[in-house]
Amino acid sequence: MKFGVTATCGSAQQSIEMAVAAEHAGWDGFFTWDGISVGPMDTFDPWTILGAAAVSTTRLTLGAMVFSLPRRKPWEVVRQALTVDHLSGGRLVLPVGLGAIDDGAYSRVSGEHVAARERADLLDESLEILERAWTGEPVSHAGTYHQLTDLVFRPRPVRGRIPVWVVGSWNAPRSMRRAAAWDGVLPVRREDAFAPLTPDELREVHDWVAGQRGPDRPFEMVVEGVLADGAQAQVAALEDAGVTWWIDSNWDFDTVTPDALLERIRRGPVPG
Numbered sequence: 001m002k003f004g005v006t007a008t009c010g011s012a013q014q015s016i017e018m019a020v021a022a023e024h025a026g027w028d029g030f031f032t033w034d035g036i037s038v039g040p041m042d043t044f045d046p047w048t049i050l051g052a053a054a055v056s057t058t059r060l061t062l063g064a065m066v067f068s069l070p071r072r073k074p075w076e077v078v079r080q081a082l083t084v085d086h087l088s089g090g091r092l093v094l095p096v097g098l099g100a101i102d103d104g105a106y107s108r109v110s111g112e113h114v115a116a117r118e119r120a121d122l123l124d125e126s127l128e129i130l131e132r133a134w135t136g137e138p139v140s141h142a143g144t145y146h147q148l149t150d151l152v153f154r155p156r157p158v159r160g161r162i163p164v165w166v167v168g169s170w171n172a173p174r175s176m177r178r179a180a181a182w183d184g185v186l187p188v189r190r191e192d193a194f195a196p197l198t199p200d201e202l203r204e205v206h207d208w209v210a211g212q213r214g215p216d217r218p219f220e221m222v223v224e225g226v227l228a229d230g231a232q233a234q235v236a237a238l239e240d241a242g243v244t245w246w247i248d249s250n251w252d253f254d255t256v257t258p259d260a261l262l263e264r265i266r267r268g269p270v271p272g
Contacts, residue, residue: 001239003269004029006065006224006249010258012044012052018265019053022060025268029061031095031247034068038100041253047080054088062091065224065249066167066186068099070122071112074129074146078153081130081162090158094130095186095222097167098123121145124178127164134161165222170197170205180212184220184245194251196225199237206242224249229271 005022007015007030019030032049046064053062062084069077085092098119125143132139133153141148167186168179179185187205189195197205206221213219222245223238238246248269250256264271 001235001243002028002061002245004031004061004063004245004247005265005269006031006033006247007049007261008033008250009041009253009256009261011042012049014258014262015044015049016052016056018262019060019062020056021262021265023057025266027060027265027269029063029093029245029247030057031063031065031249034064034066036071039253047084050084050092051087054084054091057088060091061093062088063093063095063165065247066095066097066165069096069126070099070119072126074126075133075148075151075153077126078130078133082134082153082155082157085157085162086155093163093165093184095165095167095184096123096127097186120174120178127166127178127182130164131161163220165220168205168209169193170201171208176205176208177212180209180219182219184222185209186222186224197223199241202238202241202243210242220244222247226250227269227271231270235270 005027007018010018015032022030030053032046034046035043050062050064081092081094098116122145125146129139129141129146129148133151134157136154136156138150138152139148140150163183165184165186166179166182167188169175169190170187172190185205187197187202189197202223209219221243223243224247227234227248250261
């Protein structure tokens with residue numbers, strides 16, 4: 001299992017300090033987050049943070065937890081992702097989802113699509129456009145929300161394409177089928193996305209996705225949370241359930257501080 005950490009708080013400069021510390025401490029990935037006017041905390045553009053992290057590190061997988069594609073123009077995401085992908089030498093992944101409607105860009109901007117069905121349709125269209133754009137061939141698209149004619153995006157991604165991890169609501173059929181179609185699944189509980197799935201439930205998710213994809217299409221299973229001291233047993237249970245990535249993410253904005261998060265990062269992926 002690989003281990004990533006999310007810089008859930010801190011200044012822009014502290015985020016890059018955390019990325020460098022994560023590389024030195026043996027983490028496998030560094031993630032920022034994507035939000036606009038969410039709560040009282042400072043927020044920064046994830047692409048800028050990832051670009052700075054790309055040139056400040058050499059081996060970490062980079063991404064954001066998670067990119068809300070429905071409120072973004074996919075052709076701009078293509079160019080942003082290509083830039084970070086090339087700056088990092090092919091280390092970018094794209095965790096994506098519908099986005100939360102408490103994000104100010106949905107809830108406090110007129111004309112945005114806030115219904116879950118609309119955001120799901122937008123997500124599907126955006127993913128289709130991204131996948132076709134990364135081929136380097138002309139992209140035309142006539143969808144419900146986006147119409148493109150002969151857009152060409154070059155260069156191609158460093159490794160041919162950029163891996164996409166998709167949030168899947170267990171067990172909502174459409175959401176899970178979407179997640180299973182891409183490179184990785186971020187399973188969340190359908191009734192409460194912040195309530196963690198148990199190892200037994202994660203094993204069910206893994207087996208369902210594997211059944212959808214077949215034996216010749218491996219995938220990442222990505223889980224977020226916080227590992228406490230002495231977490232070896234928890235890690236073993238997650239690995240046994242099929243989890244391939246653990247992203248250490250402390251979203252308790254009332255208690256997490258930049259200094260505490262940096263100290264946690266320096267202790268390494270699995271605290272003793």
